[in-house]
Amino acid sequence: xxxxxxxxxxxxxxxxxxxxxxxxxxxxxxxxxxxxxxxxxxxxxxxxxxxxxxxxxxxxxxxxxxxxxxxxxxxxxxxxxxxxxxxxxxxxxxxxxxxxxxxxxxxxxxxxxxxxxxxxxxxxxxxxxxxxxxxxxxxxxxxxxxxxxxxxxxxxxxxxxxxxxxxxxxxxxxxxxxxxxxxxxxxxxxxxxxxxxxxxxxxxxxxxxxxxxxxxxxxxxxxxxxxxxxxxxxxxxxxxxxxxxxxxxxxxxxxxxxxxxxxxxxxxxxxxxxxxxxxxxxxxxxxxxxxxxxxxxxxxxxxxxxxxxxxxxxxxxxxxxxxxxxxxxxxxxxxxxxxxxxxxxxxxxxxxxxxxxxxxxxxxxxxxxxxxxxxxxxxxxxxxxxxxxxxxxxxx
Numbered sequence: 001x002x003x004x005x006x007x008x009x010x011x012x013x014x015x016x017x018x019x020x021x022x023x024x025x026x027x028x029x030x031x032x033x034x035x036x037x038x039x040x041x042x043x044x045x046x047x048x049x050x051x052x053x054x055x056x057x058x059x060x061x062x063x064x065x066x067x068x069x070x071x072x073x074x075x076x077x078x079x080x081x082x083x084x085x086x087x088x089x090x091x092x093x094x095x096x097x098x099x100x101x102x103x104x105x106x107x108x109x110x111x112x113x114x115x116x117x118x119x120x121x122x123x124x125x126x127x128x129x130x131x132x133x134x135x136x137x138x139x140x141x142x143x144x145x146x147x148x149x150x151x152x153x154x155x156x157x158x159x160x161x162x163x164x165x166x167x168x169x170x171x172x173x174x175x176x177x178x179x180x181x182x183x184x185x186x187x188x189x190x191x192x193x194x195x196x197x198x199x200x201x202x203x204x205x206x207x208x209x210x211x212x213x214x215x216x217x218x219x220x221x222x223x224x225x226x227x228x229x230x231x232x233x234x235x236x237x238x239x240x241x242x243x244x245x246x247x248x249x250x251x252x253x254x255x256x257x258x259x260x261x262x263x264x265x266x267x268x269x270x271x272x273x274x275x276x277x278x279x280x281x282x283x284x285x286x287x288x289x290x291x292x293x294x295x296x297x298x299x300x301x302x303x304x305x306x307x308x309x310x311x312x313x314x315x316x317x318x319x320x321x322x323x324x325x326x327x328x329x330x331x332x333x334x335x336x337x338x339x340x341x342x343x344x345x346x347x348x349x350x351x352x353x354x355x356x357x358x359x360x361x362x363x364x365x366x367x368x369x370x371x372x373x374x375x376x377x378x379x380x381x382x383x384x385x386x387x388x389x390x391x392x393x394x395x396x
Contacts (some may be wrong), residue, residue, distance in 0.1 A: 001043070001047075001048070003046055003047060004047055005052065006045045007019060007020070009060060015068060018071070019042075019067075022067065034078075035074075035142050036144035038070070038075075041063055041168075042067075045060060045063060051167075063172070066179065070179075070183065072183075073186050073187060074138060084138075084139065087200050088132075088139060090200075090202040090203045091125065091126065091136075091195075091199050092123050092132050093123065093124050093125075093208050094123055095122055096119045096121060096263060097122055098111060098120065099118060100216040100217070102216045107119060108211050108213060111210075111217065112210055112263055114224070115269075116218045116270065117267060117270045117274065118218070118267070121264055126202045127198040131191075133153050133178075134185050135195065136152040137149075137178055138182060149171060153178070224261075227251075227273050231251040231272075232248070232255045235247065244276065246272075247268065247273070250269060251269060299333050299336055299344075302353065303325045306321055306322070306325060306344070306348065307322075309351040315347065319347055319350075324343055324344060
C-alpha cells in the first residue's frame, strides 16, 4: 500500500511523518491488529483507492488530522484485551416495567421470567448515557462493529443481505463532531476508568436486580409453550393485521427452529394471543347474531301476518298457532322449534301468505249468479217468513 499522492499533497510536517509512521504499522503481519479507524482511513487515502479522487484535498488533510488526534488520545486502548468490550455489555441495561393494579412500577423476577402481558422496556445507563455512547464510539473505532456505531447514537442503512450500505467515509462524516468530542473527553483517563468500574460492578451483580414479590403481582395461567403451539396452529397465514403476522413469525421461529425468544417477544405473544382470542370470539358472536337477527325478523313478520289474519277473520281465532305465537313473543322471537315452525307454516298456507312478497294474498269470495228459479224460491221463502209474522214490525 503506497501513499505517494497523499504525501505529495501534505507538507513536510507532522502529518507527513504520521502517515509515514502509520503505513509502517499496516504491514501484512500486523494489518489485522491495526485499529479499524486507522486501517480504513489509510485504505481510503492510498494510491490505489477508487475513492481517493472523490475526497476533496481539504477533507484529505482533515482525515489526516483525525488520524493524528486519534493516535495521540485513543490508540493506547487498542493495545489492551477485550476488557472494555466485555464491560460495555453492562453500560446499557434494558429493564422491564409493568402497569399493574397499583400503577406503573418495575416488574418482579417472576413477571420477567414469565414475560407477562403488558411489559414495557426501558434502558438504564449505570455510568450515564453520554459515557456509554462515547465508549461505544471508541469501540467502533477499534473494531468496526456496526452494533457499537448504532449504540453510539447513529442509524445505518441495510441492504437485502443485511449488510451495511453506508461506506466507511459516510460513517466518518456522520460521527465527525462526536469523534472530536471523544478526543477531548477521553483525555480524562480517570473518568474512563470510573465508568468501567461501574460497569464491572453491574456485571458482578449480573445486571439489574428485580424485586422478588409485589402485592399487585401479575400472573399468567397459560404456559408460553402452549401459546406458541396455539399460535402456530390457529393464526391465519398472510393476515392483514401486522401484529398477527409478527406473532406468527416469532412463534414459528421458536417452534420450528428452537429460536430463543426475548422477554419482550414472550410478552408480545401473550398480548396478541389474547387479542386474537377476543377478536375471534367477537367475530363468531357477531356472525351468529347477524344470522339469528335475520331469522328473527322473518319469524316476527310471519307471526304478525297471522295476527292480522285473525283480526280480519281469515283464520280461526282459536287456531293452535296463536298459542305458539304467544310463546315466541315472550321469548322475543329468538327461538322456534321444528314442530312450532311446522304449525306456523301450515297456518301461513291457510291464509295464503307469500313469504317472498311478505303479504297475504286475499282470496276473493266466489260470486254466484242466481237463476230465475232460485229467485222464485227465495221469494217464496221470504213470503213464508212474512206469513209467519217474522217481519210484523216492518210496518211500524
